Amino acid sequence: MLTLPLSLTSLSLPQIFPILQNPKVGNFSLETSKSNFKYLARTERGIEFETGNAFFRHESATGRDLGVLAASLYKQSNGTLRVLDAMCGCGIRSCRYLIEAKADFVLANDANDEQRRVVLGNLKKVERGFGDERRWAVSHFDANRILTECYLQRDFFDLIDIDSFGSDSMFLRSAMNALRLGGLLYLTSTDGYSSGGHRPFCSLAAYGAYVRPLPYSNEIGLRMLIGGAVREASILGYHVIPLFSYYSYHGPVFRVLVQVNRGKPREIRHYGFIAYCNNCGITRTFSWNELGRMNCSCKNLEESSPLSISGPLWTGPLHSTNCIKQMWSLAEQWGWIGNGAGLDLEKLLGRMLEESDPRLPPGYIKMDEMSSRAKMNSPSIGAMMSALHKEGYAATRSHISTNAIKTDCPMPMCIRIAKELQGALNVNHAN
Numbered sequence: 001m002l003t004l005p006l007s008l009t010s011l012s013l014p015q016i017f018p019i020l021q022n023p024k025v026g027n028f029s030l031e032t033s034k035s036n037f038k039y040l041a042r043t044e045r046g047i048e049f050e051t052g053n054a055f056f057r058h059e060s061a062t063g064r065d066l067g068v069l070a071a072s073l074y075k076q077s078n079g080t081l082r083v084l085d086a087m088c089g090c091g092i093r094s095c096r097y098l099i100e101a102k103a104d105f106v107l108a109n110d111a112n113d114e115q116r117r118v119v120l121g122n123l124k125k126v127e128r129g130f131g132d133e134r135r136w137a138v139s140h141f142d143a144n145r146i147l148t149e150c151y152l153q154r155d156f157f158d159l160i161d162i163d164s165f166g167s168d169s170m171f172l173r174s175a176m177n178a179l180r181l182g183g184l185l186y187l188t189s190t191d192g193y194s195s196g197g198h199r200p201f202c203s204l205a206a207y208g209a210y211v212r213p214l215p216y217s218n219e220i221g222l223r224m225l226i227g228g229a230v231r232e233a234s235i236l237g238y239h240v241i242p243l244f245s246y247y248s249y250h251g252p253v254f255r256v257l258v259q260v261n262r263g264k265p266r267e268i269r270h271y272g273f274i275a276y277c278n279n280c281g282i283t284r285t286f287s288w289n290e291l292g293r294m295n296c297s298c299k300n301l302e303e304s305s306p307l308s309i310s311g312p313l314w315t316g317p318l319h320s321t322n323c324i325k326q327m328w329s330l331a332e333q334w335g336w337i338g339n340g341a342g343l344d345l346e347k348l349l350g351r352m353l354e355e356s357d358p359r360l361p362p363g364y365i366k367m368d369e370m371s372s373r374a375k376m377n378s379p380s381i382g383a384m385m386s387a388l389h390k391e392g393y394a395a396t397r398s399h400i401s402t403n404a405i406k407t408d409c410p411m412p413m414c415i416r417i418a419k420e421l422q423g424a425l426n427v428n429h430a431n
């Protein structure tokens with residue numbers, strides 16, 4: 001067997017790549033708390049995890065639960081779960097994969113070895129809780145290096161977690177190579193600049209997408225991330241299916257979980273261009289072959305080139321309905337939601353479920369954009385959604401923007417409906 005050049009770790013190869021058949025883990029949930037910027041996680045059994053100098057946003061805790069739920073579902077349906085936490089920080093997520101998702105093995109890696117004591121300390125507590133020493137290993141390599149070494153050793157993982165600062169596109173290829181086919185790639189980016197559209201050459205360099213400013217730029221950030229994975233997978237002869245996508249204002253953080261499968265995508269209908277007409281506010285998607293004919297049919301064009309075109313990026317559903325439903329029922333089973341518990345998570349999963357409606361096109365309509373175009377006060381979101389439903393349109397709230405509606409109703413129609421609502425309101429007041 002080849003030996004890794006372990007310059008930064010004292011672990012030998014068998015310690016790094018153990019395979020455990022029957023790990024014994026308890027069944028308990030993790031609750032988190034934060035005090036004085038020191039983040040502690042405490043299990044029901046009283047195991048407390050240290051965060052060292054890592055900074056955890058309490059507000060992002062809900063989003064962090066998503067990966068654990070999906071990992072556990074993978075384990076339940078595949079019977080195995082080997083995780084490579086490529087940028088583990090203080091290792092708390094590795095611990096959660098072991099404890100909550102019942103991973104068979106987690107390799108916790110981080111290029112920075114200054115946190116080694118904290119990572120080891122945290123993982124040792126998991127070990128102490130379950131009396132099993134060989135379910136994890138810690139290493140300190142550059143993520144691309146450890147991923148490439150794993151691939152060269154044919155040591156594949158079921159879930160690879162890339163939780164980088166900024167863009168994670170440079171790790172996509174090595175991660176896909178080290179992933180078991182059908183495995184899960186959990187990608188996190190904090191690159192809010194590229195999705196904002198003000199640096200199109202950054203998004204081009206990172207994700208191969210030329211992104212322009214759009215009213216729903218945070219959703220574009222998720223679509224850019226998935227699109228980058230689609231492109232990279234395609235190069236390697238694979239295709240990806242997005243299972244969930246999550247944006248959090250705190251960071252900002254863009255997270256997507258994709259499943260990577262063998263075979264090039266059979267169709268490219270969900271990889272293309274998004275065009276937003278600044279004149280009428282209509283969003284359309286275009287495929288490669290329609291690119292030359294892109295235009296907006298809106299009347300009274302005031303600007304010479306009103307279309308903002310971004311892409312190529314993912315234009316399909318942001319979540320798999322089936323996956324979100326399963327995550328929901330698992331969260332319920334674990335007592336994370338339901339009976340007044342985990343309201344934030346429940347609300348998030350509920351919104352994601354609604355957003356997974358395949359009728360919904362990319363983007364969302366912000367209520368303030370609509371009211372400023374209509375030159376009127378905005379109706380309430382609830383009233384607007386009921387009116388859209390009555391007219392047969394799909395309409396849901398967006399988990400990304402609180403004051404926005406995702407709908408297949410074009411902006412001019414939304415304005416007409418909002419004006420009718422306003423008219424009805426005025427008549428009622430007059431009476």
Ligand SMILES: C[S@@+](CC[C@H](N)C(=O)[O-])C[C@H]1O[C@@H](n2cnc3c(N)ncnc32)[C@H](O)[C@@H]1O
Nearest residue numbers: 087088089090093110111112141142143163165
């Ligand atoms: C956002 S933090 C990870 C947080 C962690 N996943 C958690 O949930 O606690 C990003 C981490 O990536 C590490 N890192 C940055 N560049 C890296 C690289 N090229 N290879 C491996 N680790 C890297 C940093 O040291 C940092 O700990």
